[in-house]
Amino acid sequence: MTLTADRTRKPAADHRGAGKRSRQGRETFVLMLPALVPVLIFSVGPLLYGIFLAFTDARSGRNAVTSFVGLSNFGDLMTDADFWASFRIGLIWAVSVTVLQFLASLGLALLLNEDLRFRSFTRVLVLVPWAMPPVVIGLMWRLVYHPNAGILNSVLTDVGLLDHNIDWLNDFSIALPAVIVVGIWTGMPQTTVVLLAGLQGVPKELYEAGHMDGASTFRRFWSITLPQLRPVIVTITSLDFVWNINQFGLVYVLTQGGPGGQTRLPMLFAYEEAFRYGFFGYAATLGVAFVIVVLAVLGLYIWRQMREAN
Amino acid sequence: MRRPLQYLALLGYVVFLAFPMVWLLSTALKTSREMASLVPTWIPRHPILSNFADAFGEQDLVGSALRSLAVAVACSVLTIVLALPASYAMARYRSLVSRFAVGWVLVSQVFPFILIIIPLFMVLRSLGLVNTLPGLTIVHVTFVLPFALWMLQGYVRAVPRELEEAAAVDGAGRIRSLVKIVAPLLAPGVVATALFAFISSWNEFLFALVVLKDPDVATLPLTLVKFTGAEGVVRLGPLAAASLLATIPSLVFFAIIQRRLRSGLMAGAVKG
Numbered sequence: 329m330t331l332t333a334d335r336t337r338k339p340a341a342d343h344r345g346a347g348k349r350s351r352q353g354r355e356t357f358v359l360m361l362p363a364l365v366p367v368l369i370f371s372v373g374p375l376l377y378g379i380f381l382a383f384t385d386a387r388s389g390r391n392a393v394t395s396f397v398g399l400s401n402f403g404d405l406m407t408d409a410d411f412w413a414s415f416r417i418g419l420i421w422a423v424s425v426t427v428l429q430f431l432a433s434l435g436l437a438l439l440l441n442e443d444l445r446f447r448s449f450t451r452v453l454v455l456v457p458w459a460m461p462p463v464v465i466g467l468m469w470r471l472v473y474h475p476n477a478g479i480l481n482s483v484l485t486d487v488g489l490l491d492h493n494i495d496w497l498n499d500f501s502i503a504l505p506a507v508i509v510v511g512i513w514t515g516m517p518q519t520t521v522v523l524l525a526g527l528q529g530v531p532k533e534l535y536e537a538g539h540m541d542g543a544s545t546f547r548r549f550w551s552i553t554l555p556q557l558r559p560v561i562v563t564i565t566s567l568d569f570v571w572n573i574n575q576f577g578l579v580y581v582l583t584q585g586g587p588g589g590q591t592r593l594p595m596l597f598a599y600e601e602a603f604r605y606g607f608f609g610y611a612a613t614l615g616v617a618f619v620i621v622v623l624a625v626l627g628l629y630i631w632r633q634m635r636e637a638n
Numbered sequence: 639m640r641r642p643l644q645y646l647a648l649l650g651y652v653v654f655l656a657f658p659m660v661w662l663l664s665t666a667l668k669t670s671r672e673m674a675s676l677v678p679t680w681i682p683r684h685p686i687l688s689n690f691a692d693a694f695g696e697q698d699l700v701g702s703a704l705r706s707l708a709v710a711v712a713c714s715v716l717t718i719v720l721a722l723p724a725s726y727a728m729a730r731y732r733s734l735v736s737r738f739a740v741g742w743v744l745v746s747q748v749f750p751f752i753l754i755i756i757p758l759f760m761v762l763r764s765l766g767l768v769n770t771l772p773g774l775t776i777v778h779v780t781f782v783l784p785f786a787l788w789m790l791q792g793y794v795r796a797v798p799r800e801l802e803e804a805a806a807v808d809g810a811g812r813i814r815s816l817v818k819i820v821a822p823l824l825a826p827g828v829v830a831t832a833l834f835a836f837i838s839s840w841n842e843f844l845f846a847l848v849v850l851k852d853p854d855v856a857t858l859p860l861t862l863v864k865f866t867g868a869e870g871v872v873r874l875g876p877l878a879a880a881s882l883l884a885t886i887p888s889l890v891f892f893a894i895i896q897r898r899l900r901s902g903l904m905a906g907a908v909k910g
Contacts, residue, residue, distance in 0.1 A: 360724045381757060458892065477874060577843040602752060
């Protein structure tokens with residue numbers, strides 16, 4: 329089969345007119361249907377119903393009577409100190425994980441883009457956290473952070489940085505930073521892989537030109553690499569932010585939100601409201617509020633980045 | 639001067655990435671007596687494998703692994719069956735429905751799970767599917783579908799339309815050209831997507847936590863977490879061993895996908 333043969337046929341195919349197009353439409357619909365039905369019933373539908381629930385006092389009981397309460401859930405949310413505490417922790421978590429993860433991954437991607445030994449080994453190693461079940465990642469880090477049997481206390485004591493064992497995940501001021509480190513570790517694969525692909529897409533000629541003009545390494549990074557990488561950076565940091573602010577499983581396994589709510593991310597808070605206390609409506613309100621916050625943050629961020637790029 | 643610094647940085651990254659995994663392995667090989675000693679060591683003094691055997695005896699771990707396996711296999715098969723026709727339509731014809739599907743892939747990323755999981759829980763409850771594996775399978779399929787569609791339609795796009803048209807010129811019917819020409823070229827992509835669905839389902843924790851309240855139907859991640867609940871130092875060895883075992887399927891399949899993605903099958907097909 330040669331490609332030239334059907335090139336000549338192509339114009340004919342375009343002239344078949346409207347009858348073919350409507351047949352195509354029907355065909356598309358039939359082919360899409362099996363995938364569309366479950367997504368509509370179990371994903372789009374529930375989502376819309378979830379938004380509706382935010383304006384009701386729905387409870388978890390099977391026969392609980394639900395009534396429409398308008399915006400009163402939102403009022404309760406605005407005055408709920410526990411929510412604001414959780415919201416603050418969520419922002420600290422999402423911003424610091426996203427930023428630190430980005431910086432760490434950019435550094436690693438730059439290294440992996442150089443002609444170093446052990447490069448392919450590291451490229452494989454960096455992918456492993458991606459494949460691990462989040463639950464296992466959580467359990468693994470609990471072993472690392474274990475106050476008595478954990479390796480972290482042991483190593484830090486050996487090098488003289490610690491003189492007593494720290495209970496990393498149960499200490500009021502240390503638990504959140506400790507959990508953030510795990511967040512960075514977990515998300516590094518995706519970010520590194522995407523940034524590395526972006527780096528490999530930067531035209532070599534630009535660097536050669538930079539070299540000719542005598543630009544320093546830093547200068548070339550600042551004036552060539554970063555601007556070229558900008559669309560990739562905006563995309564991956566936006567996605568990371570959304571994933572991080574909606575994080576649940578990892579922190580649930582690590583600390584269950586403790587100690588004393590110091591790591592209770594907004595989604596853990598919402599989960600408890602819904603499935604421990606049974607306040608379905610209120611938890612849905614929190615979800616809706618979160619969509620608004622996330623979209624606002626993302627919109628602002630992407631708008632600013634695009635304006636600077638122009 | 640630059641090179642040594644670069645290697646030092648690379649070493650730093652390798653240490654950061656690898657040390658928790660090395661520690662997990664080390665813990666899995668230690669005796670309970672060694673775990674209880676106050677001086678943790680990297681290399682077990684008397685490495686043992688009995689933790690792995692103990693893990694099998696713990697807390698119905700084998701049962702929950704089998705349930706996870708059943709859900710993950712059902713999820714990947716169903717995902718392919720549902721997504722394959724749709725992805726073909728998305729790649730070949732431009733239509734409102736395909737645009738909706740692409741939009742949904744993006745939108746579903748932004749919405750917090752809590753908005754979906756509460757009503758979804760209510761839907762499953764009214765269908766009598768709470769605390770059942772089919773219930774969890776449905777949820778997993780629904781959440782893998784958008785991304786699976788996205789992946790698959792990329793693979794379909796990579797099969798040149800010209801090949802199908804050439805088959806038509808040669809007198810092959812529609813079905814015949816799909817089966818003989820498109821299917822073989824698409825097979826690696828289908829396998830990759832199926833494995834992706836498997837990994838997603840096998841690793842999934844949150845939906846399982848909400849849908850499966852009854853410990854008798856718990857999947858592997860749920861059982862592993864419960865394992866930690868009453869955490870005596872003595873049980874850390876079997877816990878680490880079980881965690882390692884639970885990671886193996888995901889890791890192996892992930893490695894296969896990596897290779898598939900790089901395979902130059904398409905280039906050969908078009909040239910031939």
